[in-house]
Amino acid sequence: MAEAEAPNLDNIQGDIWPGLTKKYQIFWFFQITDASAFKLSLGKLLDDKVITTSADALGHRKEIHEVKTSQPGTLHELAAVNIAFSFKGMQKLDKNKDRFVDDPFRKGMEADMVNEGRDKIEEWMDEFKAKNGGVDGVVLVCGTETKVRKTTKELAEKYFSSTQGIKHIITLDGRERPEENAKHEHFGFLDAISQPRLTGFDKKCEKGDGNYQYMCRPGRIIIGHDGDMNNEPKSQHPPWAKDGSYLVIRKLKQYVPEFNRYLETEAPKLNFTEDQLGARLVGRWKSGAPVELHPNADCPKDARMNEFNYDVNDHKNCPFASHMRKTKPRSIVSNRDMNDIMRRGIPYGPEVGINETNTEQDRGLMFTCYQSSIGNGFQFLKRSWINLDTFPADKTEYTGGTNPGQDAIVGQLVKKPQREKHKRLTTSLVDGKGQNTTTSFLPFIQSNGGDYFFSPSLKLLEELGGNNKRKRSDSCCCGPSIVYSGKYETGIFGRNEVIWAVFPKGRREGAPLHVLTTWTAPVGKEKVPLSFLYNAIDSGDRTFATRGIDKNGSHDYWFEGSVSEDGTGLGLRMSDSCGDECARYVLSLVTEDT
Numbered sequence: 001m002a003e004a005e006a007p008n009l010d011n012i013q014g015d016i017w018p019g020l021t022k023k024y025q026i027f028w029f030f031q032i033t034d035a036s037a038f039k040l041s042l043g044k045l046l047d048d049k050v051i052t053t054s055a056d057a058l059g060h061r062k063e064i065h066e067v068k069t070s071q072p073g074t075l076h077e078l079a080a081v082n083i084a085f086s087f088k089g090m091q092k093l094d095k096n097k098d099r100f101v102d103d104p105f106r107k108g109m110e111a112d113m114v115n116e117g118r119d120k121i122e123e124w125m126d127e128f129k130a131k132n133g134g135v136d137g138v139v140l141v142c143g144t145e146t147k148v149r150k151t152t153k154e155l156a157e158k159y160f161s162s163t164q165g166i167k168h169i170i171t172l173d174g175r176e177r178p179e180e181n182a183k184h185e186h187f188g189f190l191d192a193i194s195q196p197r198l199t200g201f202d203k204k205c206e207k208g209d210g211n212y213q214y215m216c217r218p219g220r221i222i223i224g225h226d227g228d229m230n231n232e233p234k235s236q237h238p239p240w241a242k243d244g245s246y247l248v249i250r251k252l253k254q255y256v257p258e259f260n261r262y263l264e265t266e267a268p269k270l271n272f273t274e275d276q277l278g279a280r281l282v283g284r285w286k287s288g289a290p291v292e293l294h295p296n297a298d299c300p301k302d303a304r305m306n307e308f309n310y311d312v313n314d315h316k317n318c319p320f321a322s323h324m325r326k327t328k329p330r331s332i333v334s335n336r337d338m339n340d341i342m343r344r345g346i347p348y349g350p351e352v353g354i355n356e357t358n359t360e361q362d363r364g365l366m367f368t369c370y371q372s373s374i375g376n377g378f379q380f381l382k383r384s385w386i387n388l389d390t391f392p393a394d395k396t397e398y399t400g401g402t403n404p405g406q407d408a409i410v411g412q413l414v415k416k417p418q419r420e421k422h423k424r425l426t427t428s429l430v431d432g433k434g435q436n437t438t439t440s441f442l443p444f445i446q447s448n449g450g451d452y453f454f455s456p457s458l459k460l461l462e463e464l465g466g467n468n469k470r471k472r473s474d475s476c477c478c479g480p481s482i483v484y485s486g487k488y489e490t491g492i493f494g495r496n497e498v499i500w501a502v503f504p505k506g507r508r509e510g511a512p513l514h515v516l517t518t519w520t521a522p523v524g525k526e527k528v529p530l531s532f533l534y535n536a537i538d539s540g541d542r543t544f545a546t547r548g549i550d551k552n553g554s555h556d557y558w559f560e561g562s563v564s565e566d567g568t569g570l571g572l573r574m575s576d577s578c579g580d581e582c583a584r585y586v587l588s589l590v591t592e593d594t
């Protein structure tokens with residue numbers, strides 16, 4: 001087999017691998033209202049090196065480690081930033097970039113999961129619903145709370161304001177649980193233990209060190225690498241998708257008091273303690289120790305143990321339908337890394353109140369995962385394993401005649417259960433006396449929606465932000481601004497208008513163009529001077545195009561322009577949103593040194 005190519009850690013966003021450190025995280029969802037303006041802002045964001053790459057994220061880990069060792073107890077403040085786009089968002093940025101081979105991504109989560117028959121649209125947050133426009137993208141800001149909040153505010157002002165082609169839709173956040181519950185999700189179990197280890201990225205672990213895991217081909221998670229299913233000739237990912245990954249974000253509300261009450265009332269009936277029953281539903285004890293290895297009592301020293309397997313025909317210790325076994329059946333599936341996902345979620349919402357006997361406050365998991373195919377990853381896990389009570393197949397002989405059941409932790413009911421047996425989730429298990437039996441309950445989670453995103457490589461982000469062209473022009477000529485000025489020539493308005501066009505830096509080719517128009521408009525009896533700033537980008541052959549944005553957000557015009565052969569003249573055409581011409585301008589070179 002050919003030697004795997006060394007990964008370019010400066011080209012991959014850090015949350016994909018190795019993961020951004022998250023004591024607190026903001027998910028800042030947005031729509032793109034003006035692609036040209038947004039692209040300019042994206043270009044600036046990249047120039048300012050705001051996006052945290054895999055290499056940066058490794059650096060953060062090192063910094064945290066150094067502070068922990070040199071100043072124990074000190075919190076190392078940091079914030080890391082990643083960005084991703086929905087299919088709709090990608091299309092707005094570049095219509096030619098629609099060759100995504102992943103069907104669920106093209107459809108979006110609503111069409112995929114609501115129609116699948118489990119998610120109820122009335123339980124979804126309005127902001128994620130397609131009828132309200134949905135979301136085009138998300139900015140992820142992760143780190144420590146103070147720094148993350150400050151950074152998000154700065155980003156919103158500097159790069160993501162309404163004049164930069166962005167409409168903010170909603171901010172959601174997640175926070176590590178306090179003190180001894182840190183790293184545990186709200187049901188109380190240690191999370192993020194088993195993760196795929198990527199060949200060429202992660203260190204191979206030695207058998208016997210407890211953490212041993214087979215290695216996962218990196219292409220299962222990161223597009224364009226060995227193991228990317230869609231690298232097969234017929235369904236090839238386009239080359240520009242390389243080093244990107246599909247990102248699933250899903251807000252899952254957890255019913256914690258209800259889960260605890262179920263354990264309290266059902267455990268004695270099954271001859272278990274509450275902890276023993278909980279461990280069977282999850283597949284690990286609260287400490288993290290696998291129930292397959294420790295069926296009777298927790299064993300905190302094995303909290304992060306991964307070196308174990310299940311016997312395909314036995315579920316005496318760990319039920320077939322436990323969350324762990326449903327989402328990663330280990331020995332049952334021969335192609336072991338085929339459905340791997342990289343989980344990067346974070347809990348959200350407050351701790352359960354002392355008197356909260358039924359869920360009153362919204363809390364749960366901002367479930368987040370990366371994969372090179374949603375069809376093989378998240379969607380497959382939900383549809384074919386988690387929600388299917390017959391998975392794993394052909395096990396009735398070992399369960400006492402019943403199906404294994406749905407995933408005990410994240411299983412969902414069909415929307416309109418026709419049959420009695422579909423009105424509750426049912427899990428087969430072996431009780432404390434060694435008898436095959438079943439237990440049933442209402443789901444402990446509810447999906448409040450989310451979406452499917454694509455997390456592009458840094459190279460693709462630069463291309464989308466127009467930086468390749470800018471960088472080219474900057475590098476061959478880092479000269480001063482070029483300024484044109486001129487007057488209205490023909491059209492239906494704008495006689496008093498003076499117009500300035502500025503290429504902020506360097507040559508005209510590839511440089512962004514700022515068009516500033518100033519004119520006097522009657523407002524009541526007064527005449528008020530107005531000025532509008534339009535940002536255009538190079539559309540090739542010395543021509544420029546933009547959608548107009550003004551500070552009030554009330555004008556929706558397009559500017560197109562072209563520079564004369566000798567560079568001394570610039571013609572501009574202004575049209576309305578229907579494409580009808582409003583005015584033409586002829587501008588002359590004023591200075592190359594402003």
Ligand code: HEM
Nearest residue numbers: 185189190191192193194252324327328365378381410445
């Ligand atoms: C509120 C919702 C959820 C909770 C509370 C939850 C909790 C947990 C816990 C406690 C573990 C064991 C710790 C570990 O191995 O990392 C785990 C593992 C895992 N979960 Fe979840 N999870 C949730 C949702 C999901 C969803 C929606 C999926 C996939 C669609 C998923 C996929 C997995 C996978 C793949 C593993 C690792 C299994 C293994 O490798 O053995 N989880 N989860």
